[in-house]
Amino acid sequence: MKLRGLYAITDSQLLAGKFLTYVEAALDGGVTLLQYRDKSSDEARRLREAEKLHELCSRYKTRLIINDDAELAARLGVGVHLGQTDGPLTPARALLGSKAIIGATCHDQIELAEQAAREGASYVAFGRFFNSTTKPGAPAATLEMLAQARTRLQLPICVIGGVTLDNAEPLVAHGADLLAVVHGLFGADSTQDVTRRARAFNDLLKYSA
């Protein structure tokens, strides 16, 4: 399976009161991966929301990824995204099986990505590339690092952090396969604009590979 396209990531604050309508609008425009990212510890709500997203993703044939929580991913039979402090990849792979999509945060370090590849990651994520209101303190990565990573890694490369329609093109030109976006997608004023943005992100990835 080729992992290339828009990687939409939910944000519980930004999507308050419009969670499912905005997510469905994005799916309508085309989403390769959807990540459920909720940093709260309300486990019951997290399970409920993840189940709803799972249903929606099944309808749109989009793969769901759970941020941070391999146990919840296993419960739903979906993928997981793990940061450097979210637990090791090898047991997550054993828990979720060989077909699950498992992503790893690598900040700006190609060595972390090479290690993640050895441990069975399905894609590696670098960033933040731009200022991010969602995660302002994330370590900064550069286009030069991305180009280097492209030459050294066989895995799909995901880029994250302040990605918008106005700044995504150089990321694609330097080797990104997946554009991971929160505000640049869900910060729209209407569902119609979310769908338009999703289509436009996908168009950026269509013609180069």
Ligand SMILES: Cc1ncc(COP(=O)(O)OP(=O)(O)O)c(N)n1
């Ligand atoms: C696609 C993608 N890339 C990076 C991250 C960041 O993961 P992490 O460093 O664990 O930070 P949190 O998102 O958990 O705050 C991500 N979630 N998704």
Ligand SMILES: Cc1ncsc1CCOP(=O)(O)O
């Ligand atoms: C989770 C995460 N990791 C690095 S930046 C970031 C936030 C991405 O959100 P936005 O697209 O709004 O900058």
Ligand SMILES: [Mg+2]
């Ligand atoms: Mg994490």
